[in-house]
Amino acid sequence: MAEKKEMPQELKERLKAEFNLEWRKKLRKSIPLKERMKISRQKMLEREAEERNKDFYEVNLGLKAKAAMKEAQRCLDCANPKCVMGCPVGIDIPAFIKLIEIGDFPGSIQKMKETNSLPAICGRVCPQETQCEAVCNLKKATGVPVAIGNLERFIADYEKLKGEVYIPPIPPPTGKKVAIIGAGPAGLTVAGDLVKQGHKITIYEALHVAGGVLVYGIPEFRLPKSILQAEVEYLEKLGVELKLNFVVGLTATLDDLKNEGYDAFFIGTGAGLPNFMRIPGENLIGIYSANEYLTRVNLMRAYDFPEYDTPVYLGKKAAVLGGGNVAMDSVRIAQRLGAESATIVYRRSRVEMPARVEEVHHAEEEGIKFHFLTTPTKFIGDENGRVKAMECLRMELGEPDSSGRRRPVPIEGSEFIMEVDLVVVAIGNSPNPLIPKTTPQLTVGKWGNVEVDWDTMATNIEGVYAGGDIIRGGATVILAMGDARIAAREIDKYLKKTKRKTRTTKKEKK
Numbered sequence: 374m375a376e377k378k379e380m381p382q383e384l385k386e387r388l389k390a391e392f393n394l395e396w397r398k399k400l401r402k403s404i405p406l407k408e409r410m411k412i413s414r415q416k417m418l419e420r421e422a423e424e425r426n427k428d429f430y431e432v433n434l435g436l437k438a439k440a441a442m443k444e445a446q447r448c449l450d451c452a453n454p455k456c457v458m459g460c461p462v463g464i465d466i467p468a469f470i471k472l473i474e475i476g477d478f479p480g481s482i483q484k485m486k487e488t489n490s491l492p493a494i495c496g497r498v499c500p501q502e503t504q505c506e507a508v509c510n511l512k513k514a515t516g517v518p519v520a521i522g523n524l525e526r527f528i529a530d531y532e533k534l535k536g537e538v539y540i541p542p543i544p545p546p547t548g549k550k551v552a553i554i555g556a557g558p559a560g561l562t563v564a565g566d567l568v569k570q571g572h573k574i575t576i577y578e579a580l581h582v583a584g585g586v587l588v589y590g591i592p593e594f595r596l597p598k599s600i601l602q603a604e605v606e607y608l609e610k611l612g613v614e615l616k617l618n619f620v621v622g623l624t625a626t627l628d629d630l631k632n633e634g635y636d637a638f639f640i641g642t643g644a645g646l647p648n649f650m651r652i653p654g655e656n657l658i659g660i661y662s663a664n665e666y667l668t669r670v671n672l673m674r675a676y677d678f679p680e681y682d683t684p685v686y687l688g689k690k691a692a693v694l695g696g697g698n699v700a701m702d703s704v705r706i707a708q709r710l711g712a713e714s715a716t717i718v719y720r721r722s723r724v725e726m727p728a729r730v731e732e733v734h735h736a737e738e739e740g741i742k743f744h745f746l747t748t749p750t751k752f753i754g755d756e757n758g759r760v761k762a763m764e765c766l767r768m769e770l771g772e773p774d775s776s777g778r779r780r781p782v783p784i785e786g787s788e789f790i791m792e793v794d795l796v797v798v799a800i801g802n803s804p805n806p807l808i809p810k811t812t813p814q815l816t817v818g819k820w821g822n823v824e825v826d827w828d829t830m831a832t833n834i835e836g837v838y839a840g841g842d843i844i845r846g847g848a849t850v851i852l853a854m855g856d857a858r859i860a861a862r863e864i865d866k867y868l869k870k871t872k873r874k875t876r877t878t879k880k881e882k883k
Contacts, residue, residue, distance in 0.1 A: 404446055410515055415444040417523050419735075426708055426739035429593040429676045433497070436520075438478075441527040445474035447519050451510045456521060459508040461855025462495075462562070464488045466505060470524055482528045483539050490565030490608060491558065491854070493533065493600045496526025498591060499851040500729050533603055540610055544571035549868040552577060552635040554621045554808065557585020559641035559841030559853040559860075561605070564613045566861035572868060574613045577630075579620040580672070585643055586842075587850065589672040590664075592702050594709075595732075622807035627815075627837070636871065637836045637864045640823060641857065644802040644842035650694065654752030655798075659686050659760040663699045663799035670706050688795020691715045692763065694749060695799035696726040699847075701736050703797040708739060712795065715741055720748040720768050725778040746770070746781065750788070752796065762792050802847040822846060830860035836871075838864055 418434040419425075425432050436444065448470045456466045465484060472481035485492045501522035509518035532538060549572045553560045556578035568574045582588055583605045587596060609615065621627060627638065647662035649655055666685070674681035691707035693700050696719035708715035717736070719726060722745050726733060737743075744765075751764040767787035770779035809817045816824045816833040823832060823839040830838045840856030842848055 406449060409447055409449060410511065412443065412447045414447065414517050414520055415440040415523075417520070422735075422738035422740070425594065426705070429709060431597055432594050432735055433526075435530050436523055436527045438476075438527075438531075441473055441524060442476060444520050444524060445470045447511060448474070449511055449514075453510075455508040455510060456505040456519075459505040461504065461851050462489050462858050464505075464525075466521055469528065470519065470521070473524055473528060478528055478531045479537070479539065482532045483541075485525065485528060486539065486541065488858070489562075489854070490611075491561060491604050492525050493529035493604055494558070494587060494596065495851060495854070496522050496524075496529055497596050497600070498587075500849060502730055504851065533600070538607055538610070540607075541569060543569060543612060546573065547571040547868065549573065549636045550575070550634055551637045551639065551864060551868075552630050552633075553639045553641065554627070555579075555585060555641035555643060555841075555843075556583035556605075556615065556617075557641055557643050557841060557853065558587060558850045559643075559843075559857040560585070560639065561608060562854040562857035563639045563641065563840070563861045563864070565608055565611065566858060567864060568608070568611045568613050570865050572865070575616060575635075576613060577616050577619045577621050579618070579642075581617055582672070583615055583617065585641075589668045590699065590702070592667070592671055592706055593676065594705070595702065620807070622811040627808060627812045636868055638838065639857075639860055639864065640808055640832070640837065640839040640843055641841045641853070642805040642808055642843050644845075644847045645805045646803040646821070647798070648801045648803060649798055650749060650800065652749060652751055654754060654760070654763075657752050657754040657760040658758050659688065659794055660752060660796045660798065661686075663693075663695070663703050663797050664802065666703055666797045667699070667706070670710070676706070676710065685710070686795055687711050688793070689713045690793050691795040691797070692718050692791065692793045693797045693799055694718050695801075696721065696728055697799065697801075697847075698728045698732055700797075700799035701728045701732040703799050704741050705736055705739060707795060707797065708741065716744055716791075717741060718744045718747050718749065718765070718791075720746065720781040721778060722746055722770060725770075744791075748781065748783075753790075760793060760796055762790050763796065765789055765791050802842070804843045804846060808843075820846060828859075829863040830856055831863060836867060 417436055419432055450467050454467045469481045469484045472484055505521045506518040512518035551567055551572050551574050553564055553576045556576045560576055564574045564576055584601050587601050647664040669675045669683055669685045673683040675683040675685040687710050691712040693704040704715045704717050746768040747765050749763040750766050752760050753762040755761045767784045768781040769784055771782040772780055774780040804821045806821050809815050818824050823843050825832055825839050825844050830840050832839055838860040840860045841853030
C-alpha cells in the first residue's frame, strides 16, 4: 500500500488562495452540487477499431468544446482537492477545470502551464485513472471520476488549433547556467520550470530529435510526433537551448561540461538498456528488444515505408512478451504492420497487468490476442537461423511478491509449442549506464540506477541532480515529470544561495 503523503504547506497555501477567488465562489453557487453529480461523464470520440488497426493515425479524437464544458461541470470544486495530491506534478486541477466550465479556454491553459509545460503529452499518455482520477472525490461519491486527462488534452489541443501559444513572462536573467542531460519528459520538465526562473538552460540530447521515450517509445497512434514537436518548440520559445546529437559520456563527459561554466546539472538519461529473458535461442533472427523494435518503427519511421527506408521484420505470427504499456504499443504496432495474428504473452493474469486499462481495451477492440499465465522457456529456429516457434510453460498464481502482485508459479508438465516468426521482448528496461560509467564518483545502486535524496533529487555530487527512469528504472512519463519538478525547485534554491563562480572555459583557455 502506498504511503500516505501530506500536502506540502506551500501547495496548501496556493490552493487556498485559488479557492477563495471570486469567480470560483460564483461558480460553486451556479450549479447545485446534486445537479453536478447527476451529469454523465462525457465520452471522448475515438476511431473505429477495424479502421484504426490498419494505420498509425491517432486513435482518440478528443473532446468537442461543448462536451468539455459539460464534463467540467462535473467537478465539485472541493475544498480539499485530493486530485491535486494524486498528480505527481501538482497541477491545480480544480482551477483549470473551472476555467473550462466558464469557457475561458486560454485562461485554463495558462493556469495549466504554471505547473505543467507538457499538457498535450500528459493528456494523452499519463495514467490518470491510477493517479488524479483515482482519488477524485466525485469518484468516491458516484463511482465515476471527472475526466481530468481528457480535459487536459482538450485545452492543450485547443491552444494548438488556435495557434495562439501563451508564452509566460520570463524574469531577467539570473546569470546562472544549468545543463540538462537528456531531452525526455524529465529533462523537458526541468527545463520548462527553470527557464521560467530566469536561468540559462541548455539541454544535451543524444538523438537527432528531442523527446526521449516520448519520440522513440510511444507510437504515432497514441502520441503524434507533431504534438511532441509543438511542446518542444514551446520550450524553445521560452528560451531553452537544445543541443542534439550530443552524447554526454562520449561527446563530452559530465566533468567536461563542468568546465564550460555550468552552475548545476540534471541527469535525465532514462532507462535505455533493455532486459531480456536469457533463455535458449534469444539471439535468433526475428527476436527484438522492445527498445529496438519501437525505435525503428517510431523514431526511424519504419511504419512509413518506403518513404522512410528503415528495415524492420514484418512477421505474420507476432508475439510480444510482457504486460505493460510498452508491450501494448509493440503488439498493436506489429498488427498494424501486417501481422495476421498479434499476441500478448504474459506470465500473470489480466488482473496483474500494469498496462493502462484504456490501452488494453483498445488492443482487445483491435483484435489483439492474449495468452495469460504463460511464459516462454526456449526459442526454436529454422535452418536459416530465424525464429519459427517458442516452447512455453503454463503458470498459476502463488503468493504476492515484492511488487504486491501474485507470483507466477510454473505448472509442471504443461509445456506447449507456439508458432511465431516475430517476437518482441517487452519485460522492462534498466537505467542508461553511460554517465555512471564515465563519472565514477557518482553513486549508483546495484541495478545501475543513480542514487538520489528523494526529497530533493540531489545526487552525491554537489550541484548535480537526477530524475525519471535513470533513478527509477522503467516507470511512467508523469512520475519522471514529478521527479523533475522536485529537482527544478531544489536546483532553483541551490542556484539562489550559491554565488556565481568564475570559470575559465575551454574557448577562453585557447
